[in-house]
Amino acid sequence: MAEAVEDAVDEHHHLPADLATHFGEHCVAQPCVDGIPTVWVPKEKLRDVLRYLKHDAPARFELMFDLSAIDERTRQRRDGQPDSEFTVFYHLMSLSGDDDIRVKVALADGESVDSIESVYPVANWYEREAFDMFGIRFDGHSNLRRILTPALWEGHPLRKEHPARATEMDPFKMTPEFQKAQQEALRFVPEEWGMSRSGKHTDFMFLNLGPNHPSVHGVFRIALQLDGEVIVQAVPDIGYHHRAQEKMAERQSWHTYIPYTDRVDYLGGVMNNLPYVLNVEKLAGIDVPERAQVIRVMLSECFRIASHLLFYGTFAQDVGQMSPVFYMFADRERLFSIIEAITGGRMHPSWFRIGGVTSDLPDGWDTMVRDFCDYMPARLDHYEKMAMRNKILKRRTQGIGAYNTEEGLDWGITGSSLRATGHDWDLRKKRPYSMYDQFDFEVPIAQAGDCYARCEVRVAEIRQSLRILRQCVDNMPSGPVKSDHRLTTPPRKERTMQDIETLIHHFLNVSWGPVIPPGESVTTVEATKGWNSYYSISDGGTMAYRTRIRTPSFPALQQIPLISRGFMVADLIAIVASIDFVMADVDR
C-alpha cells in the first residue's frame, strides 16, 4: 500500500508523501484524470487525517470545498480502488499552498462515518445533504436531518435504486391526509433547534421569513427567533427549489445534460456550462481551439456582468432604494440583446459544447460588444453616485454581517464574497483556465468583509469584466470553434457526408451521445457567485455515473445565522441581499 502512495507521489504531488509519513500504512492512493491527489482513508482515521490536513500539514487545507458521496454499487470500472458500496469524498483546498486533495472513505451499505463538523464547521450542511441523498449516517453530527427533500420523503434520491423518472413510480396522488401531514412537518418547532420560547424578561417571537417573501430571492425560508426586532437566532431552511439536478445527470447523455446546467445558477447562463464542458473535455482529453476558448470567456464575462448587475440592483432595492434596479435591468437588456444575437438565447443559451461552442460568432458581433463596453462605464459611474455613495445606504450596510477571511474559509465562502474580506484568491488568476492567463485584468478586493464590501467588490468586478470583454473584441483569434477530437459533440459536419466512416461516427455521437472514457475529474471555475465545480465520474458509458455539482450559494446560506445574530430584521435583509445567491444554485 505504501508503494501505491509513493507511486501517486511520483505521478502527481508531494503532499501525499507527507501524509504517507503520518498515516502511510492506512492510505491508498488513486490516480485521477484531474491530477488531484486522491487518498482512500479508513473511516476510523478520517477525523485524524482531516484534522492533520487542516492544522498541521505543511500546506494547511483551510477550505473544505466539497463533501458528498458516491453510490458505487453498480459501478463497473473502479480498478485499484478499495471495495466500497458508498464512498464519501471530501475535497479540501489549501489557498495558502495553492493545493487540492481529495479524501475518500469506503463504507458498506448502512455503515456510518464520523462527522467532521468539529474540524470543518461548513460540513454540517454537506453531511446533512449526503444523509438526505444517500442515507449515510454521520456519527456525532449535531442535527442530522433531511435538508433538501421534504421531511416525509421516502428513500434517498441519489441511491441507484431510487426512481429517477415519474414513469418509474406510481402516479402521484395528493390526498388530504398527505397534504396535512406534509404541512404539519413544515411547522417550525423552536425546541428542535435548541431554542427556548422565552428569555429572562421577554417572550421571543418566532417569525417565518419566507419561503414566499419579497426579499429572500426565491423560495428560501429563514425561521427567526426575535426579541422585538432583534434577531436572537436564525435557522435557514432550504430545499424548496430542489430539482435533483445531480440525479438528472445520471439519466442524460454527456451532451444532453448541458442545458440542465444552465438552470443551476439561473443568472449565470453559459457560465454554468463552462465548468461542466471543461470537465468533460478533461475526461475525454479534448483540446479546445483558441477561438472557442476566447468566445467562452467573452460570453461567460457577459453573464458575470449581467448577474452582478442584478445583484447590484436588488442590493440597493433591498435596502429600500427603488430606482437603481430598473436602470440595471435596462442595462441587462442591452447585454441580453448581444447574447441573443450571438447565441439565439437569452438567459439560458446552453451554448457551449463538448469540444467548443455551438457555432461561430455572427457578423457584427464586435460592434455590439464594443458599443456596450463604451456605454457601460458611464452608467456604472452614475450608479456609484446614486447607490454606493449614498449615506443612508452606507449606514444600512457598513459593519453589517461582517466576517473575516478565516471565518469565511471555515464556512466555505468563495469568490467575490471572500475577496471582500481582503483575500485576493481569484481562480481566473491563480489557476487560469480557458486562456484567462492571456487577459489583462485585476482582482478587486475590499477589506471590511461586510455587506457594503461585498457589493463594492462586485461593482469593481463589473469594470474588470468590461476590460476582459474589450480584450476579447480586440484580440479574437481566428480558427475553428470546435475541436477536431472524435468525442466533440456534435462532431464537425463538413466531412460527414463524404464517407461512411465519419457518417456513422456522427450518427452515433448525435443519437447515443459520446462515450467518455472512464475516470474521475473535477473542474472548478470562478462563477458569478463564487466557485462552482463539476465533479464527474465516467464509468465508460454515454451517461455520467455520478455528477456532483458544488455551488457557491449553498455554504453561504449556512453562514447566515452566524453573521446575522444580534442584528435587526432590516439588517438581515441587507445581509441576504449582499450574499448574492439564487435558490436554484443552492438547492440544485
Add this chain to the structure above:
Amino acid sequence: MNADLVLFWVPAAIAVFSTALVITRKNASRALVYLVISLLAVAVVFFVLGAPFAAALEVVVYAGAIVVLFLFVVMMLNLGRSSVLREGGWLRPNMWVLPGILAFVLLIVMFHVFAGTQAKTAGTEVPPSAVGRALFGPYLLAVELAGFLLLAALVGAYHLGRRYLEERRAVVEGTGEGVDAGGDGGR
C-alpha cells in the same frame, strides 16, 4: 333646549357611557379604544365650553400619544384568552362593590360642594395665548415642578432601558450551542 346645550349633553353622555365601557370590557384592546372615544368626547365638551386649546391638547396628547402607547404595550404583550378570563374574574361583585360604594360617597360629596356654586356656562372663549399666560404666570411653579417630574421619569426610563439592552446583548451572544449551523466548533 338650544343647540349649545345639545352640543354639550350629547358628547358628555358619550363620555360617561364609553368610560363605563372602558371599565367593564374584558378585552384590553377594546377597553382602550373606548377610552379613546371617551377622551374625544371630553375634548368636544371642552370645545363647547369654550376651551378649544384644551380640547386640541386633549386629542393630541391623551388620545394621540398616551393611549397609543398603552395600545402599543397591549399589542406587544399580545394578551390572549387567558387575560380575558382574568379580567372577567376581576369583574365579580366582591371585587368592585366596596370601591364602588366609596366612589359613590365621594361623588355625593362633590355634588354637594358644586351645588352651591353657579355653573359657568359656555360663552367665553379661552384663546391659546391666555392659556400660555396662565401657565407661565400664576402657575409657573406647577409647570416647573411638572418639568422636574418628567425629567426624573426620563432619566429613570433611560436607566431601565439601558439595563434591558445589556441583558439582551448577553442573550444574543450567549445562544449558539446546540443550534444548527451555530456550532462554534471551528471558530
Add this chain to the structure above:
Amino acid sequence: MLFGWEVNWSYVLILPLAAGTLLAVMFLQWWERRLLGWLQDRRGPNRVGWFGVLQGVADGIKFLTKDDWVPPFGDRVFFVAAPVIVCASMLFVLAVIPFAPSFHIVDVNIALLWFLAMSSLAVYGVLLGGFASNNKYALLGSLRAAAQMVTYEVFMGLSIMGVVIHAGSFSLVEIVGAQEQLWFIVPQFLGFVIFLIAGLAESHRLPFDLPEAEHELAAGFHTEYSGMKFAFLMCGEYVAVIATCCFIVLLFFGGWLVPDFLGFLEPLVGEQFAGLFWFGLKVLFFIHFFVLLRAAIPRPRYDQLMSLGWKILLPLTLVNLLVTGFLVAWARWGL
C-alpha cells in the same frame, strides 16, 4: 354662529372638497406611477385611457370587485374600522385648510392644532389595522408605525411652533397673512426642513415607509388587507401627502400669496381664482418633490430613524424654538 366663528356658506364645500380630493388621489396615484416610470426608464401605466389617465378608474373597479376578505383569525371590528380611521382622519384635516383667502370650510383659531390632532388619530388606524390582522408582519409593521408616528409628531408639533411665534396665531389664515412681506421659509428654514422630514415620516412615504417596508415586512401593517379596505388605506396615505404638502405651503411658502414680480400672470388665471391657482401650483410642486424623494433615497433602518429623530431633530427643533422666541421677543420688546 358658534362663539363668533364664521359659520357660513363654505359648509357647502364639504362634499365637493371631499369628492374632489378623492378624485385627485385617483389621478395622483396614476401620475406618481407615470412619473416614477419616467424617472426609472420604464413606461408606467399607459394602457387605460389617454396616456393611462383612467388607470385610477380601472384600479377602483378592481378594488370594488375584489373579494371583501376579513381574516377569520383576526379581530373583525378593528380590521374594518382601521382603514376608515386612516382615511377619515386625513380627510378631516382638509376641513381647516384655506385654499384661498376665503375658500375654506372653517377657519378655527386652532387650525394648526387640529392638523396635529387628526394626524395623531391616524396612528390608530395603522395600529389597530396591524393588530387586528393577527399577522406577525402586520404586528411588526404597526409597532413600527406607532413608534415612528408618535415620535415624529413631537418634532412636527415643535417645528411649526417657530411659525406660530412669528405669526402670533394658530389660525392658518392669519399665518398666511403674516407672510405678506416675507415667506416663513426664510426665517424658519430649519423649521421647514424638520417639518418636511416629520411630514414624510407621518405619511410614511418611501424613505420613511418602515411600517410597510415591503422588503422586510412583506407589506407591513396592511399585509392582510385587500380590496376596498386596502384602497382606503392607500387613499389615506395619499390624502396625507396632499395635506402635508398643503401645510408646507401654508406655513412656509405663503399659501396663496405670490411674489410681486409674478403678479403680471394674475389676469391670465382670473382674479378670483388667482389664490387657488398659486396655492395649487405650490402644492403640486411639493407633491412632485415627495415623488422624487421616493425614487431617489433608500430606507434607513428603524432604529436609525428613531435616533435621527431623538438625537438630531429634537435638539435642533428646541434650538430653533429658543432662537426664534428670543429673536421675536427682542424685536418686539427690545432687550
